[in-house]
Amino acid sequence: MNGLSDVRLTLHSQELTAGHENSAREANMRNAPSGLSRWGLFWHRLHTRKALLALTPEQLKDIGLTREQAREEGLKPFWRI
Template sequence: MNGLIDVRLTLHSQELVRGQDNGAREAQLRNAPSGLSHWGLFWHRLHTRKALLALTPEQLTDVGLTREQAREEGLKPFWRI
């Protein structure tokens, strides 16, 4: 291999590592249990979003959301973050 290919491989591997770090960070931001498959994550989102729609005004106040914010999040399709 020539030097240019080595540089490209090194840069690509660094991008992959950064992508894995970003993926872990995104999972933490979503508050999803770790180790879920894609389908498990979709299932988790579906159920938590349905539960969000069922919260009372007092419960929404406790979590710091307005009814409009809860409705907006709760009506998102399960495949969207």
């Protein structure tokens, strides 16, 4: 391989890595309804996290979370993913 090919491979691998990070972020945001503005997304997170704190042990078991996991997620500020 010549030097140009090595550079292209390096750049391509960096693009793949960056793309993987972006897809992970998009996956986290995929749970919210589509078409929300930034404030709409914040409002959605705030209310769903509060609802998570109010779930009963049976409901938490149905969704596969422990009380500690639900509390950790429920107490996150709305601006954090």
